[in-house]
Amino acid sequence: MNLKNIPIADPIRELKKIKNFNKSFINELNKGRFVGGENVIRLEEKLKNKFSVRYVVTTNSGTDSLILSVAELNLKRGDEVLVPSFTFFATVEALLHFGLKPVFVDIDRFSFTVDEQSFYDNVNKKTKAFLPVHIFGKTSFSQSILKYCKENNIKIVEDCAQSFGSKYNNKFLGTYGDIGAFSFFPSKTFGGIGDGGCIITNNSKVYKNLTKIKNHGQKNLYDHEINGVNSRLDSLNAYVLSMKLDIFDDIASSRVNLYNYFNKNIDNPYLTKPFFKDEEVPNYYSILVKKGRNKFIEYLNSNGISTNIYYKKPIHLQSAMKKYPFAAKNMKNTNYVSRKIVSIPFFPFMENKEKQKIVETVNRFEIV
Numbered sequence: 001m002n003l004k005n006i007p008i009a010d011p012i013r014e015l016k017k018i019k020n021f022n023k024s025f026i027n028e029l030n031k032g033r034f035v036g037g038e039n040v041i042r043l044e045e046k047l048k049n050k051f052s053v054r055y056v057v058t059t060n061s062g063t064d065s066l067i068l069s070v071a072e073l074n075l076k077r078g079d080e081v082l083v084p085s086f087t088f089f090a091t092v093e094a095l096l097h098f099g100l101k102p103v104f105v106d107i108d109r110f111s112f113t114v115d116e117q118s119f120y121d122n123v124n125k126k127t128k129a130f131l132p133v134h135i136f137g138k139t140s141f142s143q144s145i146l147k148y149c150k151e152n153n154i155k156i157v158e159d160c161a162q163s164f165g166s167k168y169n170n171k172f173l174g175t176y177g178d179i180g181a182f183s184f185f186p187s188k189t190f191g192g193i194g195d196g197g198c199i200i201t202n203n204s205k206v207y208k209n210l211t212k213i214k215n216h217g218q219k220n221l222y223d224h225e226i227n228g229v230n231s232r233l234d235s236l237n238a239y240v241l242s243m244k245l246d247i248f249d250d251i252a253s254s255r256v257n258l259y260n261y262f263n264k265n266i267d268n269p270y271l272t273k274p275f276f277k278d279e280e281v282p283n284y285y286s287i288l289v290k291k292g293r294n295k296f297i298e299y300l301n302s303n304g305i306s307t308n309i310y311y312k313k314p315i316h317l318q319s320a321m322k323k324y325p326f327a328a329k330n331m332k333n334t335n336y337v338s339r340k341i342v343s344i345p346f347f348p349f350m351e352n353k354e355k356q357k358i359v360e361t362v363n364r365f366e367i368v
């Protein structure tokens with residue numbers, strides 16, 4: 001079988017599933033409306049309906065969604081926030097911008113989500129917020145943690161950058177906390193044609209503040225009521241995202257089907273497969289390589305299969321965190337997973353011959 005290199009993600013395939021995409025896009029482009037306007041309003045309305053929430057504020061990245069969400073918690077410098085170290089740097093960046101103290105919680109070795117015991121080991125009177133990361137599309141809290149946070153007035157911002165469409169107990173992730181922060185980065189489950197994101201909430205104060213803050217604190221044009229930033233979603237990106245939302249059920253089921261195919265057919269004693277619950281939509285397919293990760297990566301790459309490591313260096317080991325040595329105590333599982341994990345190509349509408357090639361190649365891997 002002679003196939004081109006199989007990429008780790010391939011968002012163009014999703015665009016190809018949208019009816020008359022090229023024609024509609026060029027038509028929209030020629031209207032010359034690039035910032036704000038109807039496209040953004042329409043997308044926010046559609047997302048509100050999808051999540052059954054009162055408010056959606058689009059932003060220009062998942063990073064901004066997190067920063068704006070954390071700003072709305074109104075915490076004091078030095079307040080502690082529980083957060084996993086096994087995530088993309090943006091999650092923690094948001095806390096550091098406000099002088100908050102990240103306190104890292106460890107993850108479970110096989111689900112990669114927040115370890116409940118580690119949550120309870122680290123939570124204390126100074127804990128003012130919890131920032132769970134629904135990594136790879138998986139739920140990163142439990143009923144017990146949610147109840148504890150509620151009873152102890154610990155605010156929750158959910159990092160949903162990788163969990164668009166995933167549910168927990170029949171309710172969308174992002175709707176459990178005070179605010180859900182999403183990314184529309186192109187390789188995400190719901191990705192656009194550039195940077196983008198949104199926050200979802202039922203809190204009218206948060207909504208009113210953020211609609212202003214993301215647009216230079218303006219109430220009306222050139223009427224700046226408060227200080228702000230520019231974190232607007234581009235109009236053309238909103239247009240494409242809106243069309244993508246119309247086919248999101250197909251995107252989600254294609255992801256779930258690919259996950260089921262991989263989990264049914266990948267069979268190799270050197271590897272541990274990921275697992276997702278029925279309600280979750282996988283964003284990435286990440287395998288633990290018990291021994292010889294570099295060999296596995298070289299072997300796949302030399303056979304035309306791309307790989308990526310989410311995440312090779314957990315946040316507590318990043319140079320930027322040297323000033324915060326107190327933030328990480330027992331990171332045993334986080335360290336273990338970071339040394340063993342590899343992601344293989346995973347995207348909707350993958351062709352059968354690509355799926356087969358990935359499975360056959362992965363299954364042939366052995367340490368000699």
Ligand SMILES: Cc1ncc(COP(=O)(O)O)c(C=O)c1O
Nearest residue numbers: 061062063088090091161183185
């Ligand atoms: C878990 C997590 N949080 C936050 C972000 C930041 O999103 P963005 O790249 O859209 O700024 C990402 C995306 O890379 C992510 O994976």
